[in-house]
Amino acid sequence: MSRTSLVWIFVATFVVHVTWVVSTQTAKPAGPLRIAKVKGDLHMISGEGGNVAVYVTGEGVVLVDDMFDRNHADILTQVKSVTDKPLKYVLNTHQHDDHAGGDFKMLPIAEVIAHKNARANLVDIKQPYYEDTPGTPIGLPRVTFSDEASVHLGGKEVRAKYFGRGHTSGDAVVYFPELKVIHTGDLFLGRQAGRGAAAAQTRPPGVNIYVDYAQGGSFLEWTKTLDGVLTLDFDTVIPGHGPVSTKDDVAKFRADLETMRNRLAGLIKQGTSKESVVKTLETDYGWRSTGCPPSPPTPGCLQFQQADALMAELKR
């Protein structure tokens, strides 16, 4: 066999391998979605990834978040099930691909708006990049804001607000003033009633969260950011994940986060070892340092550099 043929066999094998890797990484099938009315003309799509808000106005539809890339077609189907109006705007609560993974496919059909830090995080793709599906095409929002941005459509307003760092450096809270509803992204996670809640009652007050340190998140500033959120006049909450909740649920989440964080910070400042802090998180709060999925980062999971970064931040 000639050298040229060997080279071509090598190249062909490589191409087949790359194609196989790409197709297996993107082959995850989209899960079933459902849509339910939250209040007035506001609906919520859930079932996979982060919760999507659907706000219907006489001039078109505003979405908050767009789940994974793979959910795009079903999201459009769910929207069509409640209105004939065209999709006009998508607001991102942050850049994680279970919330903004659909941006690439939304850009040709809608204006996508995000906090400037969320867009910067998408540009940088700092590692570990929070993504469920490596290789997902990244869509960069064309419009960004610093403190606040409003979409006025069909006589209704949707207001994105930035209150500071928490889950990432670019978490937007989206406010529907006429309805007194907010979408918090992953700054707040709805807690399920039932068995998990019963188990949680026997534990000290705490929360399952993921602080994305690689993309500017902060455990210390998270409560201050939620204090800003709580100044808004609202009664109903679409969380990043979990069931529709209330303002009291957000206040309780904020209080539990602070109690847990202060206890951990106390232990760390006393010189408690990382192993011992991790053990406390596991036994008292139900966090996990093993058995977590390789990706994406998961609330209550000490993946990647989470334990080290948490120790470093709470030492201050």
Ligand SMILES: [Zn+2]
């Ligand atoms: Zn997230």
